[in-house]
Amino acid sequence: MSAWHPVANAHASEWTLRQGEQGQPYAVVRRFVFGDPNHPEVWFRAVTWAPTSDGRELIGWCRTLEAAASAGWDHRCAYESWRHHMASKRTDAATMSRLRPPAAELVRFYRAALRRPSAGPPLQPH
Numbered sequence: 001m002s003a004w005h006p007v008a009n010a011h012a013s014e015w016t017l018r019q020g021e022q023g024q025p026y027a028v029v030r031r032f033v034f035g036d037p038n039h040p041e042v043w044f045r046a047v048t049w050a051p052t053s054d055g056r057e058l059i060g061w062c063r064t065l066e067a068a069a070s071a072g073w074d075h076r077c078a079y080e081s082w083r084h085h086m087a088s089k090r091t092d093a094a095t096m097s098r099l100r101p102p103a104a105e106l107v108r109f110y111r112a113a114l115r116r117p118s119a120g121p122p123l124q125p126h
Contacts, residue, residue: 015065016049017072025049027072028056029065044068048075048103057103075103078110 017027028047033040046068047056059075062068086096101109 015069017069019076026076027059027069029068029072031065046071046075059103059107071107074107074110078106079103081110082106 011031013031015029016025017029018025026049028049030045030047032043032045034043035041042063044062044065044067046059046062048059050056060068060071062071082101083096086099091099
């Protein structure tokens, strides 16, 4: 008789994303299965990290775990960039909290900025 273990039926359904082993969490990805059990539709939802669901904000829905993890990472980068920009203008924490764009919008604008062509060819030395 072959050995069987319950882990053979286990499927991961939630991932906490963090930079490095001990890093602070920055996003949570959850796997959802919809529709016909014989031909399920699988989606992954990325949200910002908070200790409880109440404090989390939707980043986006993706078709693959890799895309959802990328969305979480892009949100982290976009938020840090936005936060540094606001701090450089000496914006106080209360104002930053009030003005913070929605997570999905931060990712959308961040990705659009990455796709923009550069200002032109590099300068050539004379």
